[in-house]
Amino acid sequence: xxxxxQPTEMTATEGAIVQINCxxxxxxxxxxxxxxxxxxxxxxxLSYNVLDxxxxxxxxxxxxxxxxxxxxxxxKELQMKDSASYLCAVRDSNYQLIWGAGTKLIIxx
Amino acid sequence: DAMVIQNPRxxxxxxxxxVTLSCSQTLNHNVMYWYQQKSSQAPKLLxxxxxxxxxxxxDTPDNFQSRRPNTSFCFLDIRSPGLGDAAMYLCATSRDxxxxxxxxxxxxxxxx
Numbered sequence: 001x002x003x004x005x006q007p008t009e010m011t012a013t014e015g016a017i018v019q020i021n022c023x024x025x026x027x028x029x030x031x032x033x034x035x036x037x038x039x040x041x042x043x044x045x046l047s048y049n050v051l052d053x054x055x056x057x058x059x060x061x062x063x064x065x066x067x068x069x070x071x072x073x074x075x076k077e078l079q080m081k082d083s084a085s086y087l088c089a090v091r092d093s094n095y096q097l098i099w100g101a102g103t104k105l106i107i108x109x
Numbered sequence: 110d111a112m113v114i115q116n117p118r119x120x121x122x123x124x125x126x127x128v129t130l131s132c133s134q135t136l137n138h139n140v141m142y143w144y145q146q147k148s149s150q151a152p153k154l155l156x157x158x159x160x161x162x163x164x165x166x167x168d169t170p171d172n173f174q175s176r177r178p179n180t181s182f183c184f185l186d187i188r189s190p191g192l193g194d195a196a197m198y199l200c201a202t203s204r205d206x207x208x209x210x211x212x213x214x215x216x217x218x219x220x221x
Contacts, residue, residue, distance in 0.1 A: 040197075042213060085149075087151070095206035095207060096154070097154070101150055104149070
């Protein structure tokens with residue numbers, strides 16, 4: 001079966017750095033996405049990786065290793081508004097998105 | 110601004126009373142998706158359209174139907190909502206299957 005694993009919950013301090021990991025086992029691979037979802041709202045697109053390496057976008061970076069079936073989302077200079085769930089999703093060989101259940105990130109002052 | 114719009118944002122219905130949720134998009138995307146998301150769970154794909162071609166996921170209950178009368182609009186019909194259908198319903202669009210999916214704000218459905 002296809003599976004996406006990410007931690008259920010993480011806590012970090014305002015101004016710090018946090019890394020949210022995602023491991024996946026899917027039928028084929030056509031890219032990995034990270035979405036941010038605030039409570040009661042829809043997911044918003046953060047990043048896309050299809051080749052190995054690091055993609056940087058402001059305070060957020062995303063890393064991919066296809067051989068290890070692994071990605072992480074790195075958030076720097078954490079702000080209170082970064083408190084949200086972060087969902088990892090992999091596009092499989094049928095171009096269907098396989099979703100993780102999300103990591104709830106709690107930011108403390 | 111080009112966007113994905115869902116109405117209503119909150120819907121309350123009674124057990125067994127049909128309900129329709131709507132989604133519209135100004136992105137002119139070919140693909141429209143409907144997802145169901147329950148608290149602290151991954152979004153679950155119900156069905157999608159590529160233009161007028163409809164694809165129903167194998168485990169989507171028959172209670173859920175969809176219509177796409179034109180490129181811009183897509184509807185989700187729940188014929189006889191049960192308590193287990195209470196969830197957030199998310200509409201998403203993408204230019205094609207290889208493109209990023211963009212979500213509307215969602216409709217939170219409560220079943221009494």
